[in-house]
Amino acid sequence: MELNRVLKDVGLAMGVLLFLVLYKIIFNFWVWPNMAFRKLKRSGLTGPRPRFPLGNINDIVETAKRHSQHRIHSDVITHDVHPIVFPYYALTQFIYGKVFLHWLGTEPFLYVSDAEFLKQMSAAVSGKNWGKSNVFRNDRKPMFGSGLVFAQGEDWVRHRNVLAPAFSPANLKAMASLMVASTNNMIDRWTSIINSGWQDIEFEKEITTTTGEIIAKASFGMTHETGRKVLEKLRVMQQTLFNTNRYVGVPYSKYLCLKKYHEAKRLGDEIDALLLSLINDKTKSKKNRDHSSVAADHETNLLDVMLSDYHESSKSLTTKEIVDECKTFFFGGHETVALALTWTLFLLSVHPEWQNQLREEIKQVVGDQVVDANMLAGLKKMGWVMNESLRLYPPAPHLQRQTRYDIHVNGVIIPKEMNILIDVMAIMHDRGFWGDTVHQFRPERFEADDLYGGCEHKMGYVPFGFGGRMCIGRNLAIMEYKIVLTLILSRFSFSLSPYYIHSPAIMFTLRPAYGMPLVVQPLY
Numbered sequence: 001m002e003l004n005r006v007l008k009d010v011g012l013a014m015g016v017l018l019f020l021v022l023y024k025i026i027f028n029f030w031v032w033p034n035m036a037f038r039k040l041k042r043s044g045l046t047g048p049r050p051r052f053p054l055g056n057i058n059d060i061v062e063t064a065k066r067h068s069q070h071r072i073h074s075d076v077i078t079h080d081v082h083p084i085v086f087p088y089y090a091l092t093q094f095i096y097g098k099v100f101l102h103w104l105g106t107e108p109f110l111y112v113s114d115a116e117f118l119k120q121m122s123a124a125v126s127g128k129n130w131g132k133s134n135v136f137r138n139d140r141k142p143m144f145g146s147g148l149v150f151a152q153g154e155d156w157v158r159h160r161n162v163l164a165p166a167f168s169p170a171n172l173k174a175m176a177s178l179m180v181a182s183t184n185n186m187i188d189r190w191t192s193i194i195n196s197g198w199q200d201i202e203f204e205k206e207i208t209t210t211t212g213e214i215i216a217k218a219s220f221g222m223t224h225e226t227g228r229k230v231l232e233k234l235r236v237m238q239q240t241l242f243n244t245n246r247y248v249g250v251p252y253s254k255y256l257c258l259k260k261y262h263e264a265k266r267l268g269d270e271i272d273a274l275l276l277s278l279i280n281d282k283t284k285s286k287k288n289r290d291h292s293s294v295a296a297d298h299e300t301n302l303l304d305v306m307l308s309d310y311h312e313s314s315k316s317l318t319t320k321e322i323v324d325e326c327k328t329f330f331f332g333g334h335e336t337v338a339l340a341l342t343w344t345l346f347l348l349s350v351h352p353e354w355q356n357q358l359r360e361e362i363k364q365v366v367g368d369q370v371v372d373a374n375m376l377a378g379l380k381k382m383g384w385v386m387n388e389s390l391r392l393y394p395p396a397p398h399l400q401r402q403t404r405y406d407i408h409v410n411g412v413i414i415p416k417e418m419n420i421l422i423d424v425m426a427i428m429h430d431r432g433f434w435g436d437t438v439h440q441f442r443p444e445r446f447e448a449d450d451l452y453g454g455c456e457h458k459m460g461y462v463p464f465g466f467g468g469r470m471c472i473g474r475n476l477a478i479m480e481y482k483i484v485l486t487l488i489l490s491r492f493s494f495s496l497s498p499y500y501i502h503s504p505a506i507m508f509t510l511r512p513a514y515g516m517p518l519v520v521q522p523l524y
């Protein structure tokens, strides 16, 4: 009798639990997103109709599939690449305009490729008051943690204040010789490859290794070995996270690719452990130095700056935050520069007349000396080439934000917690601002206006982002770009390998889907 009663109670409890779980799933998958969809529609935000729980993800995937089939059969090299990289956004803005609402799973995203709308939005929200999308923060946690890219509010201010001194002109100048040394290693490697009778170099791979080595040494004073280990793990983690279709924004989608998430987490933990041991070594040697009467060397790398007031002020970063910043800089600081150089070498291979112009400029400015930071301002044409390459092939073609309160832009109320996807590539490929030459490689457009390339709208050229959250590493990037390019153009000429397939693709950053094989010939 008693047993029956217990079984009945357990059955009832299980029934209630099951009901609650089902209710939560139905609410999260259909009820809430449909209510939110209707509310946003009433407030004037329009866009393609979503089908929950996937939202518009299927449309995005299907459009990409249709376009990739068409692309594989085309040999034409075009710089009109926005429809190749983002076919769904290119098509949808024809129908709904440059600001529209779409859904990644049950998460609403406001798509923006209108420079004027971006300008007004940027005026309405300061750097500190921008949020970053929760879905992306969670998705990319193993790579960036709570580092600067995803920090918000007072935390962002604190992180940015601690990190900014690392990018002072004096600190950057001190990094020039490291950049020269790592690039010369790469050049020696190429020379042996060429001497063994081979002329094709996989440029993207080579340059990514070199910029990784530079960031490891310049930012953390890391040995080549530790730097290489961290880089390898970051690369595998990036492939694990971004190489396959995922369902960001779909509730519980993590459980569909659990193996991948575990793999990314494992790699994240291993990278954390490597960085943590580096930080511990540094703090120990700092303590020893502080206790000895010997004056400390003047150290300038990023990690030393983060550790300089470690535990001494409430404004300093915690150990976990320092680990996350190391990962952020490791990732954000080498791949972007590597891609800027990769796309530049592609463009210079297609436009050899610009290779010659740059070589002539290098001869005049640098001559037979070793390139150093003081010479870089004289490399003006190289600056135009960099700007034009970043315009046509921006390494970070999409930016993400999230509103932390309701904001009013152009008569539209963007509600609190709305995700925003800013298509900077579309803006920099907008014929309305850049005219009929928009898809041509014309570095000279930056001759008279080196900041905006003559673009009519001041938000029309934003490869390093905008407002208070603009790239903190841009001066380091410009310096590294110019030093590497000076050294390699002085030694080699470049042309496209017959194996090159023009297929820019998004894998978090804008990359050549099949690599960048180049024919490299020594000049002397």
Ligand code: HEM
Pocket (backbone or CB within 6 Å): 148, 149, 150, 160, 328, 329, 332, 333, 334, 336, 337, 340, 390, 394, 395, 396, 399, 400, 462, 463, 464, 465, 466, 468, 469, 470, 471, 472, 473, 474, 476, 477
């Ligand atoms: C050509 C090279 C580079 C490009 C095109 C680039 C692009 C960008 C862009 C577009 C943003 C803004 C993201 C946003 O608004 O949400 C950004 C932010 C950032 N970049 Fe770069 N970047 C480059 C090099 C670097 C380097 C060398 C470093 C570090 C050494 C770096 C570290 C960062 C960090 C930490 C942020 C976040 C800033 C913040 O939110 O306050 N970047 N970058």
